[in-house]
Amino acid sequence: MLVYAFRRMGQALLVLFALTVLVFVGVWMIGNPADALISPDASMAEREAAIRALGLDKPLWQQYLDFVGGLMQGDFGNSFIYREPVTQILASRLGASLELAFAAFVLAVGISVPLGLYAGLYPDTRLSQAIMGFSLIGVSIPQFWQGMVLIILFGIWLAVLPVGGRGDTATVFGITSSLFTLDGLMHLLLPAVNMALLKMSLLIRVTRAAVMEVKGLDYVRFARAKGVRPYRIVTKHILGNIMLPLLTVLGIEIGNLVAYAVITETVFSWPGLGRLLISSIQVLDRPVIIAYLCFTALLFIVLNLIVDILYTVVDPRVRDAIHSGGAK
Amino acid sequence: MKDMQNVPLLEVDGLNTSFNTRAGVVRSVRNVSFEVGRGEVLGIVGESGSGKSVTGLSILRLIDPPGKIVSGAIRFDGEDLIPLSERQMRKVRGARIAMVFQNPMMTLNPVQKIGDQIAEALTEHERLSAQEVRARCIAALEAVGIPSPEERLNAYPHEFSGGMRQRIVIATALVTRPDLIIADEPTTALDVTIQAQIIHQMRQLIDQTGAGLIWISHDLATLSELADRIVVMYAGTVVETGTTAEIIGNPRHPYTRRLLASVPSANEPGQPLRQIPGIMPSLLDIGDGCPFASRCDRRIEGCERPIPAERLSPSRSVWCINMPEEREDA
Numbered sequence: 229m230l231v232y233a234f235r236r237m238g239q240a241l242l243v244l245f246a247l248t249v250l251v252f253v254g255v256w257m258i259g260n261p262a263d264a265l266i267s268p269d270a271s272m273a274e275r276e277a278a279i280r281a282l283g284l285d286k287p288l289w290q291q292y293l294d295f296v297g298g299l300m301q302g303d304f305g306n307s308f309i310y311r312e313p314v315t316q317i318l319a320s321r322l323g324a325s326l327e328l329a330f331a332a333f334v335l336a337v338g339i340s341v342p343l344g345l346y347a348g349l350y351p352d353t354r355l356s357q358a359i360m361g362f363s364l365i366g367v368s369i370p371q372f373w374q375g376m377v378l379i380i381l382f383g384i385w386l387a388v389l390p391v392g393g394r395g396d397t398a399t400v401f402g403i404t405s406s407l408f409t410l411d412g413l414m415h416l417l418l419p420a421v422n423m424a425l426l427k428m429s430l431l432i433r434v435t436r437a438a439v440m441e442v443k444g445l446d447y448v449r450f451a452r453a454k455g456v457r458p459y460r461i462v463t464k465h466i467l468g469n470i471m472l473p474l475l476t477v478l479g480i481e482i483g484n485l486v487a488y489a490v491i492t493e494t495v496f497s498w499p500g501l502g503r504l505l506i507s508s509i510q511v512l513d514r515p516v517i518i519a520y521l522c523f524t525a526l527l528f529i530v531l532n533l534i535v536d537i538l539y540t541v542v543d544p545r546v547r548d549a550i551h552s553g554g555a556k
Numbered sequence: 557m558k559d560m561q562n563v564p565l566l567e568v569d570g571l572n573t574s575f576n577t578r579a580g581v582v583r584s585v586r587n588v589s590f591e592v593g594r595g596e597v598l599g600i601v602g603e604s605g606s607g608k609s610v611t612g613l614s615i616l617r618l619i620d621p622p623g624k625i626v627s628g629a630i631r632f633d634g635e636d637l638i639p640l641s642e643r644q645m646r647k648v649r650g651a652r653i654a655m656v657f658q659n660p661m662m663t664l665n666p667v668q669k670i671g672d673q674i675a676e677a678l679t680e681h682e683r684l685s686a687q688e689v690r691a692r693c694i695a696a697l698e699a700v701g702i703p704s705p706e707e708r709l710n711a712y713p714h715e716f717s718g719g720m721r722q723r724i725v726i727a728t729a730l731v732t733r734p735d736l737i738i739a740d741e742p743t744t745a746l747d748v749t750i751q752a753q754i755i756h757q758m759r760q761l762i763d764q765t766g767a768g769l770i771w772i773s774h775d776l777a778t779l780s781e782l783a784d785r786i787v788v789m790y791a792g793t794v795v796e797t798g799t800t801a802e803i804i805g806n807p808r809h810p811y812t813r814r815l816l817a818s819v820p821s822a823n824e825p826g827q828p829l830r831q832i833p834g835i836m837p838s839l840l841d842i843g844d845g846c847p848f849a850s851r852c853d854r855r856i857e858g859c860e861r862p863i864p865a866e867r868l869s870p871s872r873s874v875w876c877i878n879m880p881e882e883r884e885d886a
Contacts, residue, residue, distance in 0.1 A: 460680070
């Protein structure tokens with residue numbers, strides 16, 4: 229297990245290294261951050277001084293080495309725009325993104341797993357067909373448009389829900405979040421639904437497909453031949469075996485919810501990481517972009533690791549395969 | 557004379573099971589009747605697609621849509637199972653009629669300890685203390701020859717070989733002490749040596765417990781060692797029944813003869829194996845005539861009409877209107 233974890237961490241570091249090189253070259257190819265940062269009517273001397281202050285006068289490889297040097301000391305550098313350490317900027321936005329992702333995740337999983345289970349167990353009923361129709365519509369509608377429809381419906385016509393911003397926050401156990409106030413929850417609802425709807429479509433389909441596959445397998449039929457109650461067949465034999473595909477998808481999706489909330493955060497003016505990324509790309513604020521992408525990569529690496537560990541919890545075959553692999 | 561008060565353990569009477577597909581109705585099992593007595597081993601033999609597995613599943617009413625038992629009676633201990641509610645049927649499954657499936661690699665739930673899987677067959681039917689359940693599971697594993705069963709209860713299926721898994725499945729079927737066990741090709745996926753062991757053990761267990769056993773197989777050689785009586789199925793219907801000695805020693809239906817002749821050991825070494833020319837007819841919208849007629853060299857007029865059973869002896873029936881003569885040399 230330990231060998232396995234170390235191997236995974238080595239792979240993760242390689243990914244991060246490749247990622248930083250790509251972003252450096254990528255941003256350099258798009259344009260010079262100085263053009264976006266320095267006002268056009270600045271004098272030549274002012275311009276050069278500013279470029280030097282940002283370290284943009286050095287060759288690209290030198291800039292990269294400086295960046296890596298800082299990274300070794302845990303320093304991602306300062307934002308070109310805010311002149312603050314990037315880590316602080318990210319941290320200030322992270323809470324908003326996490327609470328939105330959390331709410332969307334709970335909504336999506338809480339609704340779509342039971343629906344997918346039902347649609348998989350009874351594929352021919354009217355309700356199942358309605359569920360599948362709903363999921364088809366869910367994947368087909370562009371997210372930004374769906375968000376605007378939600379705003380028009382609940383924010384303008386019905387005027388029951390706020391449509392922008394994070395609302396009141398409260399601090400519980402040192403965590404500041406809008407999850408803890410009624411106003412915050414009201415603000416959270418529409419963006420969370422906006423994000424959850426798309427995920428629900430996918431999760432319903434994955435759950436249904438897995439259930440339909442597993443319920444036809446011999447061990448489910450054998451359980452029926454043993455006279456096992458239908459409830460126990462579903463909970464023990466079907467749910468126990470769809471956890472593997474479900475976990476894989478959930479791991480990816482929860483990462484997507486945190487990292488790629490760009491559209492939802494833009495439509496609902498949610499002060500999270502997604503909006504930070506968009507505005508940073510517009511002004512080529514390289515340190516923020518890099519730090520954000522590294523954070524995202526790290527997030528996915530950690531989530532994958534968690535999913536892999538959970539595999540070993542739900543499936544004894546995976547557990548044994550890793551043990552015997554690690555012993556070699 | 558048969559004792560009228562002594563009802564057979566299982567009596568399948570005119571069973572018809574069909575599958576409604578887009579292409580039409582597939583009549584997988586047509587007008588199948590047979591009996592199984594207590595302590596008796598009945599072999600059902602037939603090729604793939606002959607309806608033998610569907611017959612086994614029909615007895616436990618485990619046919620899923622689009623399949624359906626269309627007509628017939630399945631009298632178990634004198635009581636017809638067909639009209640029972642799903643709830644009542646659940647109490648029969650596992651507790652009184654147990655089933656063993658073909659592929660032991662697929663029959664056990666991969667994420668559940670085998671102890672729990674065996675125990676489940678008991679706890680879903682009886683209220684027992686944890687110690688009793690444990691003791692019964694261990695006893696069942698011992699009966700099928702699993703070494704150190706106490707420790708193995710906590711193991712998962714993937715830690716066992718195919719032969720061991722099938723023993724576990726058989727132990728699961730036995731643990732409730734059912735009156736009837738339906739075994740659907742239980743040794744087909746196993747090595748020949750393991751096969752022989754399991755068959756030997758099954759025979760012993762049946763003799764000890766007095767349960768009835770239906771052993772479904774495509775392999776006449778296996779059945780000849782194990783079964784008391786044999787039902788020969790072809791294309792969804794029964795063509796011949798009799799005691800094992802009668803069927804093996806003196807087959808009377810042209811299909812049974814061909815089937816026996818195609819067993820490799822019945823052939824001269826070095827000679828090509830004797831095959832039955834032609835293929836099994838499609839069961840889609842099939843009629844009620846003899847299904848073997850299209851491949852049969854003894855076909856006469858009337859074979860396409862429903863064939864009545866010819867009762868040759870109290871134990872023996874053949875569904876053929878132009879059966880070959882009895883063989884003296886056989």
